[in-house]
Amino acid sequence: MDGVSVASGIAGLITLALQVSGAIAIYVTSIKDRAKNIEELHNELLLLSEVLSRLRDFLTSERAKGRAFDTNSVLQKAISDCRDRIERIGEKLKPLEGGPISRAIDKLKWPFEQREVNYLIDNLRRYGQTFHFAVTVEGCDLLARTSEDAAKGLQEMLEVSRKITELSAQMGLSNEEAAKRAAQIQEIIALIPMLTSTALDVTELTHAARMAELREQERRTTDILDWLAPVSWLHKHRDLQLRRSEGTGVWFLQHRDFLAWVQADTVEHDLLCVGGPGAGKSILCSLIVDHLRSTFKDPNVAVAYYYYDYSDQQSQNPINLARAVLRQLSMNGNSVPSAVAEFYQRTRNDVKDQTWFHDLLSIIRRVAATYTQSFVIIDALDEADIKSQHAGLFEVLDALRDSGRAKILATARSHVLNNTMRFNNPVMVDIIANSHDIRLFLARTIEERPDMADVLDSKLKEQILETLSQKANGMFLLPAMQIRTILDQVTKADVRRSLTHLSSNLTEAFQSTIRRITSLPAARKDLAFKALMWISHARRPLRATELQQAMAMRLDDDDLDLDNVASVRTIVDCCCGLVQVDSESSIIRLVHHSLEEYLREHDHGLFDDASRAITKICLKFLALDYAKQLPFKNRHNFHEALDLLPFLEYAATEWGFHASNVPIAEFRHQATAVLNDSLALIAIARIRDRHSFDFRKWKEKAWHWAYSGGAGISIVATFGLADLLEILVNENKQNLCLDARDVYGSTPLHEAAMQGHDRVAEILIGHGAQLLDRNYGSATPLYLAVAYGRLSTVKFLLGFDHAQVNTPGPRGLTPLHKATEQGNVDIVTMLLQAGAVVATQDNFGMTALHLAARRGYLSLVRLLGVAGRAVGVQDKDGLCALDHAATGGYTAIVRYLLENGGNMWHKGHEAWTPLHRACRGGHTDIVSLFLEHDADVFAADRKGNIPLHLAVRSGNMSTVRALLDHDPQLKREQLFARDRKGSTPRLVAFFTAHYDMHKYLRAEEWALLGTEPSDANILTNAIERGDLEAVRVHLTNNPDGLNQCDENGQPPLHVSLQENQRDIVNFLLESGASIESVGFHGWRPLHIAASLGNLELVEVCLQHGADVKSRTRTRQTPMHKAASSRSASVVRRLIEAGADPNDRNDRGMTALHVAAHQNDIQIVRLLVNEHGMDVLAKDFMKLTAATWAERSGHLEVLAFLRREAKKVKSAARVVADRQEDTLPSSTFGLQMMHLPDTSIEDDIEEIEIEGEMDALLVSTEVSA
Known part of the structure; x- marks a missing residue:
């Protein structure tokens, strides 16, 4: 390993040290009684960061150039061990889940005892001494050795230092420098045994890190699933x-x-x-x-x-x-x-x-x-x-x-x-309902009533089963209700009598049960009918606690009397089997949909005033003093308070829907009292928006809305209560507020339009509501009506100001854009008739026709194509509607656009024609359609790719065949066309691991050239067939072929790995094939195994001594290949074998850059969390891993990397703020540490990595 590689690892360690020191800095000012103790550790980490910076600079300087470090060198082990120990410190300092450190700062507890801090400081000083010692040519050479060799050299150096000290003392000279040198060497010698023991802990640490990552992954998975x-x-x-x-x-x-x-x-x-x-x-x-x-x-x-x-x-x-x-x-x-x-x-x-x-x-x-x-x-x-x-x-x-x-x-x-x-x-x-199944069900029901054992002997039990199953009429529900009646009997005679009076259908069964309820004592009867009313008329299923509280509230009470709450068991019993409680959800519901239909639709007169009763109870809850206290509670206390009074949630969100069925005179005074009470209004808003993701911003906006004078009108508009709205308008004529904005910036007219309440909208407009008002998302009322598909409301609003029809909304989308995006033909037609301009462009330059083509809406493409001349309009990426249709694979739309002025030879900013796009997507039917229209198969993009290059990248064999078979006269030129890197389509197939396509194109080339596979390819063909015996025979006759390359520059071992022929791989290695044989483009066997993400093949290569640091011609290591393979297990295995994820290819990209570009969040997290990779590191084009993720549209990876970068920058700011106060004057300044700049240039040219990564063309599919 060279010095530059070691320096890359040090960069990650510096970042980690700064992050942890930044976390410690918070405790310095927060834990007064331990401030000195904490500050010592903080300062030691800062000093260590500084020394590491000097060592990093030294290793990349000319003085250290050419030095090689043993894989198990003392310096490598010291860096690894130091990282592990600092990570342990960081783990202990992590705040509890659930909030940022600042929110819990007064509750922070310093997690270390004094003796632990002393131990940590001693260790950090040893590392500092070691790293400082390495910032010399002599010290670097010594620490580049293994522990055993370095210990010997250090012992010899220590003896020399001691002799110098003795001589200096004898001569009366100062021995201070020699003494310092000796002390430093002793610290390093003391550290070496620790490095050995720490190496044994690596597995444990890695396991702990993996478990932490798994827990984080589980938490995130749960968050996403619960959001869905x-x-x-x-x-x-x-x-x-x-x-x-x-x-x-x-x-x-x-x-x-x-x-x-x-x-x-x-x-x-x-x-x-x-x-x-x-x-x-x-x-x-x-x-x-x-x-x-x-x-x-x-x-x-x-x-x-x-x-x-x-x-x-x-x-x-x-x-x-x-x-x-x-x-x-x-x-x-x-x-x-x-x-x-x-x-x-x-x-x-x-x-x-x-x-x-x-x-x-x-x-x-x-x-x-x-x-x-x-x-x-x-x-x-x-x-x-x-x-x-x-x-x-x-x-x-x-x-x-x-x-x-x-x-x-x-x-x-x-x-x-x-x-x-x-x-x-x-x-x-x-x-x-199967008779056998009914009997099983009834038998189980009887078994659940052991109290009936004395009444039901075996003969009577059989009579019940036989009678009910025969009269079930194909239903489970009917005998289920009948058995309840039977089991309520107290004697055998009663049971037999009830068997002779069974209901013959569900309606009779319901009526019979209602009669039984009617015959109950008055209190129990009233309780049952009240429960049935609420359950059958509620707008959503009620939890048992909600129902209990709703039934307990009395209109003449000042507060909810908890002593008036009936038990769930009592409610269920009183309803005589008509209701049941779900064990998982605690929802109390009717036993069947048929019963709900009966209670709602039959003329039984039980619940004629249900809507009025429910409305009044809801408003009673909203007027409670308890509800008005909710706005003042923090998030935690608010949820606790709502748990104690759960029916408030139903009351706040549903009262208005019930009120819409009640004459206004029945609830006017109750409603206006609530709607004119600002505290009640903000309580309603708090309950309604309780899941708001940013409570602080919500709170400020909600209070302003509640006290604006128009919040009540806003709520009424949401529910569509026109009569109540007129009352509020008349009561507030002097200070009428129709532009009160809720937390989303919506006015009452926005709410009415969104919910489709035309009469409310008419009243509001009649009193001056503004049609062109925009909410915080820039949406007008018309835009929202379109967005929610409110056809009648759209028609109504279009009868007023026509300026609104082309007024841009969010992201520059007009109502026509939005209706098109949703595929709503009726609204699109209505907007076009009202004068909507088809060629209007949004913030990305897209017209409604672009959106229709992009989403595959053929009927809308035809409608918009007739209405306006937008077929040739280009968006900001230079793309027309035809480009989007070709990208999406919408054959019928492509055909229509071609027939109506679509330009097949048009090129976007990246110089792709529509044919390029269809080829890249593997859309064979569209490719064939373009070819029928004489599309140019040799059109080259800015990288020199013709359509065949991109078809190969798609991996779709039929698309490749369509291009080559369309015109035999053009086949040769396509096959041998080269991009700007000199790659033919066959070479691209190899680079992108489409090996079957590579073989197909190779065969096509041979056929054109009139050549047969040469002797060099006989072995390759045998391997591709998986014919081990043929391979064995060939090598017996031609032993020199074991490491010879075929016509493609591939040794036999490479081919067997590509084909995943494991038996042949093992045979070749046993026969002496070189594990470091060099194939096409400088690849070695481990590169191939890693690129396939095949852990078993990687293991085979490593067991045979493959070099994890080997490089291709473009300086790609096996780690680069693994990072693009989507196999975290291969990445881990390579690192365990000594691979350095900080190694850079000829573009300056590390494994982290590659993984971010490939959208592999698992590998990205592994590299950052487990191996401390620097998230701010840039490649030679000044792109960070986050930039690659952003340009590729990989949002989850981008969010993670941005969070990590924020941590690093925060730590750096803490260091900068404390530098003058914490660093002794004799120490080196932290100004030597240059954290990477994360600014992004706007017009960075797109990069392709050795032809192996897909082109970054997500910019052509900008999200609307």
Whole structure:
């Protein structure tokens, strides 16, 4: 190892020392009683950083040039050991999870005892002495040796120093320098044994670091999954599992149609399970999910489910369906898919509108495509709001089907199935409660009532089972209700009588149960009917505690009387089997959707005033003094307070929806009292926005909004309460405020437009609300109406100021851009009729036609193409709509644009034609279409790539064949075309590890040249066939061929590694093949194994002595190859073998730069967290790893690197602030330490790494 490589490792150690010293600096001023003790350690780290800086500079100077360091040298071990010890200090100083250090500074505890600090300081001084000793030619040479050799040399040097000291004393001369020298050598000698013992601890330390990384990864995975869909959304499956009787449903799992659906190799049809109410479809779904999961344990097979629920239609929209399914698709591995992580980083704070939904569908397509097979189970389509969710449901299913591997099973009642449901060749299976299953269910229910053992003898029990199963009429629900009535009897005679008076259908069963409730004592009857009212009319499922508090509140009470709260058991018992509590979610619900339909729709007169009663109770809660105290609480205390009064959440978010069904006179005074109370208003806002990601900013804006005089109007506008709005307007005519801005900057008109409340919008505009007002996101009311698909509201608003139709909003998008982005044909048509300009460009220079082409909306492309002349308009990257269509692979759109003025020869800023883009994406149909239109196959981009070069990079063989077979006259010139680096398409195939394509192109070249494989290629062909015997025979006859290169410059060992022919690899090595044989472009066997990310092959190479420091012609080490292989295990193994991740290639790139460019967060974290790589290090083009991540659009990697860079800079600032006070005058100034500048030049030319990394062309797909 050379001095420059050692210096690179020191740079990371300097960064680490500064970070830890910065963390210690906080304690200096915070822990007064230990300040001196803490400051000593702080100063020692600063001094060590300074000495390391001098050593780094020395090792890169001319004086140290040419020096080689043993892999196990004292200096290398000292650097490694020093890093480990400083990391230990840093680990102990880490703050508790949950907040920054500043928030807990008054609670900080210094984690070290005095004796520990003394020990740490002594060790750090030893390292400092060692590193200072190495800043000389003599000392450097000595410490470059192994421990044993260095110890001998140091002992000899120590003896010399002692003799000099004795002679100086005898001569009466000063011996101070010699004494210092001797002391320094003694410190180093004392350190050497410690280095040996520390080496034994490396495995333990590495394991601890890995465990910490795993914990961090698990935390981040949980954060992302919970953001996608709270785990509570999946609780219903667990509840159904618990209710399922063992042994039921087996008949379905053995049904021929189900078996055919499961076992089919292709996705030939969807399976629809159709049954009447109460047939047990949901329970059956839970069984199907569990069966599939137990059958397919392969991580490449996914099983996802979604249960529609009649009581939760408000939240069960297509967006949340997509989120729930994607969460489950993302749960099969140890970490979430990178596409999901990037999507989270990019959009976690975005509004979840239709545009976000379409982006979500795109991510589902990408993730679903990673599975060899996926099963998606959708239950109870009849319980979904079909009118509002129908289209979105099938958009999600179509996104899943796009992978070509998704099998769909759905359950529903027959009446909801119609021709508009886009199922794929559906096969229907009738679901009727099986008699055997009913008996199992009833037997289990009886077993759960041991108190009935004396009443039900075996004969009577059999009579119950037989009677109920025969009269079930194909339902589980009916006998489930009947058995409850039977088990309430007290004698055998009562049981027999009840068996003769069984209900024959569900309506009769419900009516019978209602009569039983009516006959209860008054208090219990009232409690039951109140519970049934709340559960059946609530807008979302209520948790048991919410229901208890809602029922306990009385309108004439000043506060909630907790003594008035009924127990959950009492509520359930009083309802006589009509309600149940889910064990996982604690939600209390009706036993079935059929009961909800009965309670809502039948003319039984039970709950005629439900909306009024619920509205008034909600407003009563919002007026409580307890609620008005919430705005003053910190985040933690606020959540605790809300836990104590959970119904407040429902009251704040749902009261207005109930009020919309109640005459205004019934609740006017209650509502205006709340809406004119600023504290009540901010409490409502606090509850509604409780998950705001930046509470401090929210607080300032919310208080201003609540006291603006228009907050009440804003809330009323959100709910669409027009009559109440008119009252508030009339009451506040003198000081009418219609521009009160909530925390998002939205006015009441924004809220009305977003929610689609036309009458409210009309009232607001009539009293002066401004149509062109923009919220903090630059959106006008019209823009929001478009964004949320409010067709009637868009039409209404367009009847006013026409200037709004072309007013730009977020990112320069006009309403037309937004409607196009969402694929909304009706709104696009309406906007065009209102005068929307098609050629208007957003901040990225994109027109609506660009967006339509980019998202694949053919109907909109046609509509916009007719309406405006925007086909040739270029965005800021010089791209036209045709470029985006070709990039996305939308053949029909490409054809349309070509026929309507699209320029096939146009080039963007990177000089790619549309044909280049289609080739890079591997879109064979589009490539063929361009070729039919005589596209130029020799058009070269700025790197000299013709389309064939990019087709090779795509890895799509059919695309390559399409280019070569289109015109045989052009084949030769394409095959031998060279880019600016001199690479032909075949060489690019080799560099990008598309070895099958490399062989194909090689064969095509041979065919054109009329040559046969030479003798040099006979062995290569045998290896490629995997013919070990032929290899053995050939080498027996031609022993010199063992290390000879074939026509491609590849030795046999290289070819066998590329082909992953392990038996041949072992045979060649046993036969004496050189593990350091040099192949094409200077690659060695370890480079190939590392580039494949194949740990087993890497291990074979290392066992045979492969050099981890070997370099290709462009100075790529095996570590560079591993960093682009997406194999963290290979990276770790190479480092353990002595590879230095700080090694640079001829572009100045380290392994961290490469991993950041390749979007491998796992390797990036490993290199930074475990090996202390400098996140601020720049390559020769002045690009940091973060810059590479940013330019490549890898947002998760970028966020991580920016956080790490911030830590380094913060530590550096602490050092700078304390430099004069903490450093003795005799020490070297920290001005010698130059932290890298992280500024980024705007126009940095794109770089390609040895032709192996994909071109950085994400700039052509700028996110809208």
